[in-house]
Amino acid sequence: MAKKPRTAITPTRDEDFAQWYQQVIKSADMAENAPVRGCMIIKPYGFALWENMQRIFDGMIKDFGVENAYFPLLIPLSFLEKEAEHIDGFAKECAVVTHHRLEQGENGKLIPAGELEEPYVIRPTSETIIGDSMARWIQSYRDLPMKLNQWANVMRWEMRPRMFLRTSEFLWQEGHNAFETAEEAHEDSLKMLGAYKDFAENYLALPVITGEKTDNERFPGAKATYTIEAMMQDGKALQAGTSHDMGQNFAKSLGIKFQARDESEQLAHTTSWGISTRLIGGMIMIHGDDDGMIMPPRVAPSQVIIIPIIRDEKDAGDINKYINGLEQKLKSANIRFKTDNSAERTPNKMWGAIKKGVPLRVEIGAREMEQGVLTYVRRDIGKDSKTTCSIDEFVGSVQDVLDNMHDDMLARAKTFLGSNIKDVDNIDDLISYFKNDANIGFARIDISIMDDADFEARLKEHSLSTRCMPFEDNGKKVLIGKAY
């Protein structure tokens, strides 16, 4: 028997953060690499998480009057050509469909045939094809605002894929809104960013910094890009969601025109906004510990896992009956739960639950049954949080316990974020700060730094980039860090 490892995940975060990340995903059974370059298979446990995220965020945007629709995966090449800056930004990472048929070759291999007159691009984003429809659907100011969203997959042929963080194909929502006035569009882009912050913090327990992207980092074709930036436990930044104010750029190139109240013809003002499965990577890297995943309670596939502890087979029936009673009550209380009735040995069930990051683990054996109680443990605290109470007490307080866990997770991550932002005065201090490997996180500096001609080059030299100009600094400061 190999020596029992100290932690459930090897290597630990300190030893090798990148490897640790991969291992957490594998140990939690969330996803694996697909037999397609840069793509991943999201396994049921990982997808259940995404479904919960979808359900919640979908509800939020519907409250804003956004309607869901679906547009084609394939975009005519000519559509992308319509917005010059846009295609410039995406051209290098487009997968292109050029044929529509396969024929048997001499050696039995299939070869593409039937070349298309106009190639299609597998959507890297859908501004152009949705804008094309909007151009037809919008005739009058009475048709505005128009707010559309689609839950879809997109493809961007990235040079260096990483599970959840940057896969060639990923799942996201992309919202596309159109307005009468510049002010409305501007406000909308900020409102959607606010929704992202709300969602990230209040459901995923991910603290984020909201701000505007610098010119360099702006979405191709946008007038302004707003972002929520998160900080991972290794101090690197993750762009967790973006909201773009397109101004009239896309309306102009796609012909989204309407007749205004004064009977003049006007171009619409559009926005687009998106969050993706990348957020899952963020949750792993912000919340996970050396024993694996820690699921934020409000989106966890299971909020509670019940582990029957059966030492003597003759007790099994009674214990299961006892557990059934708990299950009924949890169901009525709208708690997502799962009972592990697998053939695994008890300790393995426990470690399985730990690695999957189930927020609360409930243990029920003969001991609990006889006393009419249960024992539960909070994942984020571990065995020191073992609590024994009656079933009714548990069911009555479980929502609070989950809420407290959420609050603690958010507070922990917020503290980490806040304590890893360093104010610096000039480029030299900035560079020397990051030269020391012990220093992680972001540096904050006056935006006048960007006037320096060497600024971008010097950042690049050290793998640094501007993350955003935070709203909380009124746009007068810029955050700089290494990013995923």
Add this chain to the structure above:
RNA sequence: CGGAGCGUGGCGCAGCCUGGUAGCGCACCUGUUUUGGGAACAGGGGGUCGGAGGUUCGAAUCCUCUCGCUCCGACCA
């Protein structure tokens, strides 16, 4: 796309230098004893070594090409 490393049962690896048709740990199956923070013993099933080509009597091992993965960089709405 540049640099480095790696592809051998489900997973992690050894074997390769000094060619002779594959081995270990975990997992899996059966049985017994076990079971509250990763069980022990016994027995058993499963791979032809990423792919293609070449050298050779013979290739996991040598050579060429190719695909993919990981890490660093470039790229990244």
